[in-house]
Amino acid sequence: MRIGLITPxxxxxxxxxxxxxxSREHTVEALDPVTADVPRQPADVYLLKSGTPHALALARDLERHGATVVNSAAATTLCQDRTRMAELARRAGLPFAATRTFGSLAVWAAGAPLSSPVVVKSRHNRRGDLVARVDDAGQLARLAAVWSREPVVVQEFAPNSGWDHKLWVIEDRVFAATRRSDLSPQGRGPNRPLPLDALPDGWAALVREVGAVFALDVYGVDILDTGDGTPLIVDINAFPGIRGQDGAPEALAALALRRAYEASAGTSGASRSA
Structure with a gap:
């Protein structure tokens, strides 16, 4: 089998x-999204480990040429728009944080009565995007001075322990860790692997449901425990890094091969698509 990687x-x-x-038994080829063209003979499957405009354009071109891409360009694009993400999640009945959208931070700041803390995020999920807790008008003014034109989403701050639950899925296999939140006073901390049996009841099933709703095979879900194990989803990411999780490379290799064999057998239409 030939497996392609869309990644810089x-x-x-x-x-x-x-x-x-x-690579012990198969061929793995990396395509740089900036410089690569669609090969004359596409690989049996491509893993889309990038959400840049170049990567998404390449993935779409490959799909138009009949290639199988994991995750699809459409599913990856959806996860980069936090407004569309929240709308789909809440429509599907997932416990996703209530989310408001504004054309720019300046627009929201101009008429924002801050009666309680909120979390402000860039509408478009990307490296170096805005994620900040705002408690008062002074913080908001300082943020607006730097990010005034940034399209944003605003979520009410949910009281929690200060630790995010990071859950990742490769096909049906779930991996988990806790990490001190970016919003905590101490700043973001390292991931601490978490056994699945230490998760509150129903959380593993919940993240698998996210994959079905968003047509994702490799993804991450950020969850807050708001008390007594009650989950609140605050973000969903297509093809995250999943670092330091035993068994994750094996699960990804198995998924790539399964999808490659499905594509070569002409059965890939039964797999997830957005």
Missing amino acids: EPGHPLLAAATGLL
Whole structure:
């Protein structure tokens, strides 16, 4: 089988480890989204480990040429728009944080009565985007001075322990960790692997449901425990790094091969698509 990687970073730990497993018997080819064209003979499956405009354009071109892409360009694009993400999640009955959208931070700041803390995020999920807690008018003014034109979403701040639950899924296999929140006074901390049996009841099933709703095979879900194990989803990411999780490279390699064999057998239409 030929497996393609759509990424500018084929040395990423998860991809490198999966490549090491796959390349024992199969061919793995990395495509740089900026410079690569659609090959005359596309690979049996492509793993889309990038959400840049170049990567998404390449993925769409490959799909138009009949290639199988995991996750699809459409599903990946959806997860980059936090407004559409929230709308779909809440429509599907998922416990997603209530989300308001504004054309710019300046527009929201001009008429925002801050009666309680809120979390402000860039509408478009990308590296270096805005994620900040705002408690008062002074904080808001300082934020607006830097991000005034940024399209944003606003979520009410949910009281919690200060630790995010990071859950990742590769096909049906769930991995978990806790991490001190970016919004905590101490700042973001390292991931701490969490056994699945330490998760509150129903959380593993919940994140699998997210995959079905969003047509994702490789994804991450950020969850807050708002008390007594009650989950609140605050973000969903297509193809996150999943670093330091035992078994993740093996799960990704197995998924790539399964989808490649499905594509070569002409059965990939039964797989997820957005």
